[in-house]
Amino acid sequence: MKVLLTGANGQLGNCLVDVFPSNWELIKTDTKQLDITDEHAVNYFIAECKPDVIINAAAYTAVDKAEDFPQDAYNVNVTGPKNLAISSRKYNAKFFHVSTDYVFDGTNNIPYTEEDTTNPINIYGQTKRDGEIAVLDNDPSAVVIRTSWVFSPYGNNFVKTMLRLATEKQQLSIIDDQIGNPTYAGDLAQVILYLLDQKIDGGIYHYCGDSSTSWFMFAKRIFEIALTQKVITKVPEIIPVKTQAFPTKAKRPKYSVMSIEKLGKYGLSASDWNKGLLHSITKINSDN
Numbered sequence: 001m002k003v004l005l006t007g008a009n010g011q012l013g014n015c016l017v018d019v020f021p022s023n024w025e026l027i028k029t030d031t032k033q034l035d036i037t038d039e040h041a042v043n044y045f046i047a048e049c050k051p052d053v054i055i056n057a058a059a060y061t062a063v064d065k066a067e068d069f070p071q072d073a074y075n076v077n078v079t080g081p082k083n084l085a086i087s088s089r090k091y092n093a094k095f096f097h098v099s100t101d102y103v104f105d106g107t108n109n110i111p112y113t114e115e116d117t118t119n120p121i122n123i124y125g126q127t128k129r130d131g132e133i134a135v136l137d138n139d140p141s142a143v144v145i146r147t148s149w150v151f152s153p154y155g156n157n158f159v160k161t162m163l164r165l166a167t168e169k170q171q172l173s174i175i176d177d178q179i180g181n182p183t184y185a186g187d188l189a190q191v192i193l194y195l196l197d198q199k200i201d202g203g204i205y206h207y208c209g210d211s212s213t214s215w216f217m218f219a220k221r222i223f224e225i226a227l228t229q230k231v232i233t234k235v236p237e238i239i240p241v242k243t244q245a246f247p248t249k250a251k252r253p254k255y256s257v258m259s260i261e262k263l264g265k266y267g268l269s270a271s272d273w274n275k276g277l278l279h280s281i282t283k284i285n286s287d288n
Helices: 011-019 039-049 071-088 123-139 158-168 184-197 217-230 273-287
Strands: 002-006 025-026 053-056 093-102 142-149 171-175 203-206 237-241
Touching: 002 011, 002 039, 002 071, 011 093, 011 184, 025 142, 039 071, 039 142, 071 093, 071 123, 093 184, 123 142, 123 203, 142 184, 158 217, 158 273, 171 217, 184 273, 217 237
Parallel strands: 002 025, 002 053, 053 093, 093 142, 142 203, 171 237
Antiparallel strands: none
């Protein structure tokens, strides 16, 4: 099987590379090799390499920055996926696209399903939702996987930020009224590779961690594991605060927990994020 991967240098991209089967052919690309926002470049590249599968792990994920640079976010999160979807359908490649829990407004009090109404409350979420629509309008057989609170040993993420701050600060204020499901990118990578071999219908699916938590409780767990693994020598004092105490340019959904029942029909279980967290912290430490 020949697979074209975009966003190969990101969190999910790196995790996909780590677990990619040695008997498959992987074509890794990032912005230097393929500008997904360029329709002609995408069409030419896919016509030349003729992949069986395209995995789009590229995204504009700077949530606050997107408020100041909405066109940049739109180009990467909407135009890029649309270009890939057009070419995937044209050249008969199965297309997997990754989206986000931030397509929801966070007003639910039970886990969101794929059928729930979307209502993004920031530019990032809006561009990701527009990207979902563009993908499925141009390639109805495409698989869109929404995920949430992604972390890994790679790139920039909450886990790495907390580990860094633990060495710099004696006290941290962490938001305790935003609830979501941390998701280990390595588990998401395994799920995508598993689904490549399945006869999965086109449409939207949710995949995320096996339990919900707040950023405060997530940070607490990060420090517990890091201390046990001797990655840090002491835990900073962490203070739970409300969202309004930390004003940001972009609003965040208060509750973005998602149900993965739909994907469960394919024999898949949620990401064991505590296990993924232990693995990530251990690898981050060994790489430093």
